[in-house]
Amino acid sequence: MxxxxxxxxxxxxxxxxxxxxxxxxxxxxxxxxxxxxxxxxxxxxxxxxxxxxxxxxxxxxxxxxxxxxxxxxxxxxxxxxxxxxxxxxxxxQKMHVELDEIGIQENVSFLGSYKHLNIEKKSLNNNFIASTSLVENLNELSGVNSIGSGLGIQKVVVRGLSGLRVATYLNGMRIANQEWANDHSIGFTDLGLGRIELIKGASSLKFGGDAVGGVLYFQDEPFTKVNRPTGFLASKFDNSHFLFSNQFGFKLSKQNLYFNLYGEHTAASDYRLPDKNYLFNSRFQNQALKFSFARLGEKLQFIARYQYNNDEVGIPAHDCDGLNLITIEEITSSSLDLSEDYEMTRPTQYIVNHLFNFETKYFTSKIKYSFFAGYFINNLQEFEKWTIPAFDMDLSTTNLRLNLDFEVGELSVNTGVQYNRQENLNNIKSRLIPDSYSNDMGVYTTIDFEKNNFGFNTGVRLDYKEIVCNDYNYNELFNAFNSSVGVFYKKNDHLTRLTYSGSYRAPHLSELFSNGLHHGTNRYEVCDSNLDIEHSHQFDFKYQWNDEHFGFVVNPFIQLITDFIAINPIDSFYLDRYRIYNYVQYDEVHISGVELNVHYHPHFLHNLHIEQSYSFINTLNKANDSNLFFTPANKIKSKLNFDLDIYNLPFGLKKVSLYHLYAFAQNNIVSFESASDSYSILNAELLFNPLINLSLVVGVKNIFNKEYIPHLSRIKEVAGGVPEPGRSFHVSLKYDF
Amino acid sequence: MKNHFLFLLGLSFFMFVSCEKDDDHHDECHECHLEIMMTNGTIDHSTDIGEFCGDDLHDVEENGWTVNTAFEFDGVTYEEGHQFTADQVHCEEHADHDDHDHD
The missing domain is CATH 2.60.40.1120 (Carboxypeptidase-like, regulatory domain)
Structure with missing residues (x-):
């Protein structure tokens, strides 16, 4: 040999x-x-x-x-x-246990050193056929939840924080899509995505402020070096929403030049509840197109990308009276008329996103220079009436970033400067947030060291952020200093890591200036222009042990947030029917919890994998010893994958997967928030490769047709609670050429 | 290669053109109703004012609705010429909870 x-x-x-x-x-x-x-x-x-x-x-x-x-x-x-x-x-080396953790799976992260930071990675290859939505896939990670109503509106919650506190990046570009509200979804689909990296908890060093709750970093599929054009065609049907979705992808390369093109169209009707009624206006449509072009030379390379995403999203469970006193019969239909029920009705959001970015890298023998420029424009229209939008806003974001990577002795140094400008512009007189803009400038440096199974990371960041709103004569400058330290040590099969990370978040335009009725959330929101910057400090400890067949991770954490900005319901109504929500600032908030991961794989059956994660979280508002609004329920997530490839079964059956979710009851609530019951759901999926290059996935979700209302459902308070979809079947087909 | 590229270009054109959004709702017709505050403090939505189309729909959503024939509701008489504001006129659709299943 x-x-x-x-x-x-x-x-x-x-x-x-x-x-x-x-x-x-x-x-x-x-x-x-x-x-x-x-x-x-x-x-x-x-x-x-x-x-x-x-x-x-x-x-x-x-x-x-x-x-x-x-x-x-x-x-x-x-x-x-x-x-x-x-x-x-x-x-x-052969490895049957895959925990994606330090020491077990070596990998490279776009977000920084995975050995020192709490970075989780998940492949999104084939997400389109293997999962009903991007967010549902992310939901399988421990400590991750989602706020939503059906598949139409979904947004990610990380360790109990969401919206403005979870910074979302797509190929290095910050996605700002009015993410402050629970009815504003993630803003793009899984089209062309290759993987996601997730930092749980405070992390501001490389990606600026706002990341108090975490960072979601989505990366496109890499370019492919191939001798001929390649691509795929894929289709999906899901009968919970009567959803039809189609995607295509196409890749070309010649010498140092690379080109990727992707497209998608999705149409979904109202989703079916366990009692076989349909939640009216939970329908949605999506069209997306993206392409990227690259020249990857030896010393100089550049990548240019464009992405278009158009969402039309119905806002279900709408209550004209705003008092949540309606019955579920008033917001559900007993039947679907497929000739009409894909068409948008009211209220509806129309969201159009355009993303342009350009990145270039230059390599010398000592230093890697990288420069990133990106422009993202989001247009959001919300209609309650047919012909007159309730609001119509353009939010544009510009990112510039210069980054240097180099080594000094045994230290790896990463340093850079970043500029971010955001501008909110109303296209009509009716408005929720006034015209305003912000400028954010930051400088950062991180240093990594690793030797003999020991390593540390440290970094600092300094930010200046200016927020200007001429309508309110508001012009404030915020500045913040952040730092982080992480150490890891490995001995035999034992690994430990301790990380401290700091983060900050300046108040957002919506929190400073919104004053009006938001139909999408049935809220009348009242701003506070005196809000100050919030600071977060997180301590995260991880211990891991594994052998060839069994592995587990214990990950306790505590996050202390001072001057925490919250939106709270009060006992007053606008026009006697829309509850008023005030933005307030709490002196000190604690979020603590523990996440456990277990991966078992029996010695006698190497192709059977059982993974289980436990996530427990507690929130505390020190000001009044109460919890925070929308604290996620504790959860146990279990997954069984049985790889059948070696058995050469009929129809090319390759894999059986089972996913079980148990959510505990959540009784840690605040005033005007309802508790939620425990529930468990079971999903199953079969993967076939009936022909070469053809993949077929058949699955069923919520097998026992359980009626359940997640604690973070955005329609939990309407009509006594609107359940999630009942039992549904899905089938997906993908042909690679 | 050329064939693949042309096929996908055609496919993307088909996907986007065939699914073009109909933004202009001014040609549509919708049934509208009034929102009336009852004497007991509750809100009623049972007073239909008919179907409005195109510019008429836009007009009633923007400027409200003027009573053209007096009517009485909940003990209150709304005389001809009485103006209901735009906030009191609703033309959005609601769920249809009939008794047949299409399951």
């Missing part, structure tokens, strides 16, 4: 010299070549697979010290660093 490796090394050396190519060789611990290993060139955002000899080749030279991430299902992923003159031979 060693002889085979030596032959390959000699072969690689010669070819590399003659053709100026970079080649690598991936083997297992017995030195047997591994085929179909995904080799991800991190700096190039380029992916390719090893051939049957375990070889991969890239035409042009790689920049010195470039990172490569290598992954194959059933093996321990690995990170290699390219150094010219050295052979790239990577050994992957």
């Amino acid at each position: 060693m002889l085979r490796v030596l032959v390959c090394v000699l072969f690689l050396s010669n070819v590399g010299i003659i053709f100026s190519q970079v080649q690598g060789f991936v083997v297992d611990v017995d030195n047997a070549p591994l085929s179909d290993v995904e080799v991800f060139f991190v700096d190039q955002n380029l992916v390719m697979k090893t051939n049957e000899k375990g070889l991969f080749t890239i035409d042009n030279n790689l920049p010195e010290n470039s990172y490569l991430e290598l992954y194959k299902f059933g093996y321990n992923s690995s990170v290699a660093q390219y150094r010219s003159g050295q052979d790239l031979i990577v050994v992957l």
Whole structure:
């Protein structure tokens, strides 16, 4: 076997010299070549697979010290660093337990060092066929919940915080889409996405303020080095919403040039409740188109992207009287008329997003320079009447970022400067938030060190943010200093990590200036222009142990937030029917909890994987010893994956998956908030590969047709609570060419 | 390669053109009703004022509705010429809870 490796090394050396190519060789611990290993060139955002000899080749030279991430299902992923003159031979170990944690799965994160920060990663490849929505997939992570009503309106909650406190990035661009309200969804779909990285809790160093609750960083699928055009066509049907969705993707590459194109269209009607009635106006439609173009040279590379996303979303459970005194019969239909019930009715949101971004990287032997420029414009119209919008706003965001990566001795240094401008402009007289703008300038530096199973990370960030609203003669400058420290230590199979991270959030335009009726949430919102900056401090501890068949992680955390900005219902009504919600600021709030993850895989059945996560959270408002509004219920999430690939079953049956969710009752509530009952739901899914390049997924959700109302349902308070969809079937088909 | 590209270009054109949003609701017709505060403090939505189309719909949603024939409701007489404000006129659709199932 060693002889085979030596032959390959000699072969690689010669070819590399003659053709100026970079080649690598991936083997297992017995030195047997591994085929179909995904080799991800991190700096190039380029992916390719090893051939049957375990070889991969890239035409042009790689920049010195470039990172490569290598992954194959059933093996321990690995990170290699390219150094010219050295052979790239990577050994992957068999690994049945996949916890995606420090030390087990080596990987590279866009958000920083995964060893020091609480970064979780999840692949979104094939999310379209494997999951009913992007947010539902994220919901399977421990500590993650969602606020919503059906599939039409969904937004992510991380450790009890959401909206403005969870900063969402798409390919490096901050997505600002009026995310302050619970009826404003995430703003894009899984179209063309490759993976998500999630930081739980405060994290401001690299991605600016606002990330008090966490960061969601979505990254497109990498470019592919292929000799011919590739792509896919995919379709999905889900009978809970009578949802039809289609996607296509197309990839081209030639020499150093790469091009990706994607499109999507989705139409969904009203969703069916467990009692077989339909929640009126829970329908939605989406059209999306995105393309990216790149030149990935040896020293200089650039990527340009454009994304269009158009959502038309019905706002269900609308109560004309605003008092939540209606019955469920008044907001549900006993039947669907498919010729009419895909059409938008009222109230409705129309959301149009355009995202442009451009990033360029320049590599020298010592420093990697990267520059990012992005522009995102969000138009939001909310209609309660047919012909007159209640409001119509354009929110534009501009991001500029210059970042440097270099090494000083054994320290890895990352430093940069960032500018963010946001402008809110009303297109009509009726408005909820006035015309206003903000400018945010920040500088940051982080330092990483790792040696002999010990590592630390530290960083500082300084921000200045100006908020101006001429209508209110408001012009305030906020500044904040943040820092973070993380250490990890590994001994044998034991890993520990302790992290402190600080974050801040300046008050948002909606909190400072909104004053009016928001039909989407049935609230009359009253601002407070005296709100000040809120600061967060999080301590996060993680202990992990694993062997080949069993692994577990314990992750307690506590977050202290001072000057916490909240919106609270009061005992007053606007026009005698819309409850008034005031923005207030609490001196001190504590959010604490623990997350546990267990992964078991029996020795006698290596292709059976059982994963379970427990997330427990508690919130405390020190001012009155009460909880915070919308504290998520504690949850146990269990997943069983049985890989049937080796059995060669009929119809190409490849995998069986079961997902079970148990949500505890939530009685930790505030005034005018209702408690919620416990519930459990079970979903099942089968994956088939009936033909080469064809994938078929058939599944059923909520198998026992359980009637349940999540504590974070945005329509929990209407008509005594509106349940989530009942039992539903879904089928998805994807053809890769 | 060229064929693939043209096929996908055609597909994307079809997807977006065929699903073009109908933003202009001025040609639509909708039934409207009044929101009337009852003497007991509750709100009633049972007084229909008929179907409005196009510019008439826009006008009634923007400027409200003027009573053209006097009527009495909850012991109150609304004389001809009485003006209901735009906030008191509702033309949005509501759920239809009939007794047949299309399941």
